[in-house]
Amino acid sequence: MDQLRVAFTWLKRYHFWVLALLVVGLSVGAWFSAAAALQQQYTAAKGKIEGEFSKLRSVSGKSFMPNEDVNAKQANENREFAARVKAIWDELYNSQKESVLKWPDQLGAAFVRHLSGKSFGDPIGLDYRNRYLNYIKKRFPDLLAIIDAEELESSGSGGGRSSLGRSRSRIGNLDEGGEGGRGGSPGVDVEEPQHMVDWLDQDTLRSQMDFAETPSSVQIWVTQEDLWVYETLLTAIAKTNEATGSKRQSKAAVRVIEELSVGAAAIRDTPTAGRLYVPEAGDGAGGRGFSEGGGFSEGGGFSDGGAGFSEGGRGYPGEGGGGLPGEGGGAAELLTNRYLDTQGLPMAVEPDSYSFGVEYKRLPIRMSLEMDRRWLNELIIQLANAPLQVEVDQVRINAEGTDNFRTGSNNTGSGADVITFDRTPNISNVVLQGSVYIFNPPDTGRMEVAAGGEESL
Template structure:
């Protein structure tokens, strides 16, 4: 025991320092141990990350467009769903159209109708030039020609108009002129438009609700049925029937705008100046008329359509009409002119030939998909309308069963303006307007219609009617679409970029935080028992609104009137 006393005394004297040294050495050892493990773990994980990056880089180098398998499957599912939605919509509009594009079974024989039944598009079933085995017997073609002459008066009744033009060879000769056509027919009936014979004993004006001059009707016949002086061809019969379907729809739009009107003063549309469809419709930009010219500017039928029809159209359309009249008399004869040429337009509103259309229908290229979905028929209507009803006219075009996609709308001034329509341009004298001269005198002589209906203007509506083809998913070439595929004039990559840019423009501030509204400041006591107004508040001595120009000032109190007395008592 005595031997341990020196050791105990030594520990008592130096034990604290010995313990501090041991703890210090242990801490240093632990620190080195932990640090080494952390460094090793860090290097191990960094090496694993570098390995993963290297593997991803190698995959990207080998397959630049390599997608994630899960995202690829999800994208394919989304594409399949979208294709189904498109096909469902396509099927819906096609089925609805079948109820409109109906051949008249009462007026035509079943033998004739069977040649065209369910042949949509007709270009896929009947070739051009037409082979002998696809030609329809001449007696059936003559039957259809007779049907056209009989059905036009009934179609005019849709818009409560009267059909006075003749569907015969004489009409073809008169289509470009014939000043007395609008005058001679009423005289034979014992009345002159605008005269006493048009007024009944009760003072109500007789005649149709909507005026439609005989010259305008004759021009329409020449445009829609250029074969009227001969027997139509097999294809011309189909396109003529398609014209009738479209004509019915255009007149139904006019009837829809007029609604329940019984007299011209009740109608919104009082006159049809011109109806047109097919290759003679041009989507051209107009220009403003010179002030004071009475509508004889460069923006309407007076100059735009005149220059187009007499320049470009006279060169091409008259050549087409003459060729179809003279060279197509026997189902495609010496002229070999396709009646589908320039009848339809592409998505850029440019006319296409019949061979282009047939080639697109047989193609599997996605670039031809728009032509395989529907044929676009350009249409135009020029009417005299109460300017307050123009929105109703455009709405009726968009809600029609055979919908008119409006491309352009022109407002050309009052009923005496230069754009009275092709009928007045051709006749040179408008007998229906009380012996006033036509469009050339519209700038000089006032028209009677200006006084009767001062709010009337001439409106031209240019649009497209789509004739849908049967849905065929395999014909759209969806599997061939790439980023460089051009559809509707732009590549798919450009389309995606444009859609993104449009989305950003539509919601530029969507990502900005909402402004913070500061809390209302406290209102400490001002010392007189009343709360002190917050900083920035208008002085009580100032009338409300004096400190804020955007707020209306109160009505001043009149002398001798109590402030609480209502102004009605004054």
């Protein structure tokens, strides 16, 4: 009894602290209990959310929903898209074929029937190759008529560049009143040329068309393709001159054609020239190979060390005779580096293959002109709108540097030179570098839709 009285007395004295400790203990216990319950709820909710996200990722990662109806509709969309691509391809190819890529009527209906259905590089019968030989000898004057140019005497070098100084001097001395011009002397009456354009390197193409013997099939395909491209370039120049409304050479937009190049010859003086394909050892013997280095010779052919052909090189088996029995002219020599790939680099010719692109072939071109640069935009538009579309990649104006003043004689007898003002400051040397797109016949096999809904493209 006494012990209870002592304990009650102590509890009465310290009851505040006892109650405080009891409250704290109960609070801590309640907090731990609540936290454990919340943790269980959080873990359960997190697992449910992650499970839903995992299901979503497994569905979105698939190409097609695992649903036959969705797959069928997707395959139908692919077929419709392939049909639209084919329609555009057909339109572009047929437009070029109907307006440009067709054999001339002068060759006769039998020749056209013989070539009907043939592709680039296919064999052409001997009789028809002889007929083409007779036709091509008379074709060059028609090209001159497109731009109203005078046929120059052959220089014997294949380039025709010996007339460069003469034409520049003649045109440079023309102005509205016949009183001198680019360095010309006042009071000197200069006769207006009878032709609109001077084409200085016409021997380059003319020598290519002047076959010494019956051409091979590959030579005919390459020459005719070049003619189609030359016609396109010349027609663009003619339309640009027509846009000026002038009938005089001194007022023409393009007065002088210093160079028109197609194929491998067109990529000299460009970064691409250093990337020309050079056959490796083992590519086959015979024929002529390719060499590293600079540009082409003035004679319209190729020089040793140039960006073209060198003696003693390597060709392809069987290509030394054109790749076709009984024919002359090397196919590898004509076709390697002639076309550009999708990256704009020269392509090699593969043995037994004349494929140089899927949808189209890219044939490099180069134009060096003496023209009124105010009409440059019109010329580029005409090239872009041509049936054989020309994509201009690079334009250089007076690349070597010129000015608007000329040094000439003062005609005073003192012998001293004077500076005369250039009366035609807008006449410049313009170099255009680009490529022609020649579309291949549409290949429907490349646009078929597989059973899984994916195109074969």
